[in-house]
Amino acid sequence: MAHVAMKSGEVPRYDANERLTHWIVAILFVLLTASGLAFFHPAFWFLSGLLGGGVWSRILHPFLGVAMFAFFAVMAVRYWQDNVIKAYDRAWQKRLSDVINNRDDGLPEIDKYNIGQKQLFWTMIVTMILLLVSGIMLWRPYFAGAFPIPLIRIAGFVHAVSAFVLILGIVVHIYSAIFWVRGSMRAMTRGTVSHAWAMHHHPLWYRRVTGQGHHTTHHPAAHATAPSAAHQAAHSAPHSSK
C-alpha cells in the first residue's frame, strides 16, 4: 500500500471498512464485557442491566460473542502480517521503561505496530479462540447439554480467565489509544494520522506508505494541493518531535 494518496497533512491508516469492523468489534466487546462481568462477580451484577437484566444477558451474551469472534476474525486476517514480531520490535521492547516514561528519543524504528500492539493482537487471537470454544460448551440451552459436565467446569474456568486477560489487554489498548498516545484515536475515527505522529511512532510504516526514503527536513504538507498531495507527501516528512 505504498504511495497512497492522502489529504494534506494526513497519513491514511485505516480505511472506512477497517474502521467499521473495528468499531463493531469494540461495541460488541463492551456489551460482552458488561454482561460477562455481571456473571463473573456479584460486584458487577448491576452491569447485567445493560442488556436488559440477567436473563437477557444470558440469552444475548453468546450470540454477541459469536458475532464478535466473526468480526474479529476479519481483523485477524487483515492484520496478522503486520503483527509478526521482528528483531527491531525486540530492540524496541528493551526500552519499554523509557516508552512508559515518555522518553521516546532514539527508539528503534518500528513498523505499523509496536510490540505491545503486536502482543495484544496475538493475545486477542488466543483468548478469542479460547472464549469461543469454551463459550460454546457453556451455551445454554443450545450446546452445553452436548458436553460432559466435567468439561463444562473446565470451560467455565477457561472462559473466565481468557476474558480477564482479554479485558486487561483492552484496558491498556483503550488507555493508549485515547489518553496516552495523542493523535492515535483519529486513526480509528477519521482514518488518518498526522505525518508527525506516523514518523514519531511508526517510522518504518511511515516510509513504507509514503515511499519516503530516509529522514528529510520537515515540509509542512498543508499547502499541498489535492492533485499533488500524494507526490507532496511522498517527498515530505515532518521532523520528529524530539
Next chain:
Amino acid sequence: MPSLQSLDVQKRSATTTMSPSVRGADPAVAKLIDISKCIGCKACQVACMQWNDLRDEIGVNVGVLDNPGDLTPYSWTVMRFSEISKPDGNLEWLIRKDGCMHCEDPGCLKACPAPGAIVKYANGIVDFISENCIGCGYCIAGCPFNVPRISKTDNKAYKCSLCSDRVKVGLEPACVKTCPTGAIMFGSKVDMIRRGEKRTNDLKERGFQNAGLYDPKGVGGTHVMYVLQHADKPELYHGLPLDPKISPWVTLWKGITKPLMALGLGIAVLGAFFHYITRGPKEVEDSSNKGG
C-alpha cells in the same frame, strides 16, 4: 422454589454480604433414606409430583424400572434401580431414591451467578428461587451429584426443594409422608444421624459388614443421607460418588479467581489513570490531530 422468609437464610448465591439472619438459627434438618428398607414402589415420586404440582411428560420404557429414566425439571426424585451380581452368584437389587442431596456446602450455590437464585436456609435446605434464575446452567456444573435440570420450556433450573414449604410449617416432606415402609425419615440432622447409625449397626449384625451412613464430608455433609448396605462401594447405587466434592475447577472459577481478577481489573484501570496523572500523554509536535 419459593422464597420462605420464615426460614432463616444462611447463604445466597452471588452475594458477598451477609444474608438476613436476625432470627435464631433453626436446627439443621435431614432426610434419611434407608435403602435397605426401600421396596421401589415409587410412592415418593408420586407424592413429589402431587405436592409440587408437577406432571412430567409421558415417557417411554427405557428397559429398566427407572421411570422416568432420569431426573427432569418435572421429576425431582427418581428411583434408581441397580442390579448387582454378588460374588456368591446371587443378584442384589439396590434401589436408590435419587434427587438433591442438600449439601452443607452446595456446589450449585457456589457456581450460581444470579444473586439470590439459590439459597441455603439455616435448617440446611438448599432451594432454587426460580424467579431469580437466569438459566445459565452453572448450577449443573457446580453440583457434584448431577441433580439440577433446566426446563426446556422456561429455561429455569429445578430440583428437589426438600419440600421447604412443608418443612416451614412443621410438616415432613411429601415423600417422607407417603413412604409405606418407613424407608424415608425426616427430622433434625442429629436425630437422623443417630437413627442411621442405629440402623447401620442392625444391618452389620445381620451380615452387612460394610453397612454405613452416607453423609459425605467432601461437601460438608448432606441434609439428605442414605443408609447403604454397602457403604464402602456407594458407586453400586447407580453411581453414587464415593467422595463427592465440588470440582476443583469450579472452586478455582468461583473461588479465588473472582476477587483476584476483580482486583486485577481495578488495578489495571487505576494504573492507567495514575500513569496519565504522573507521566502524561505522548504528544507529537506539529500534530494537527491532537487528542482523541
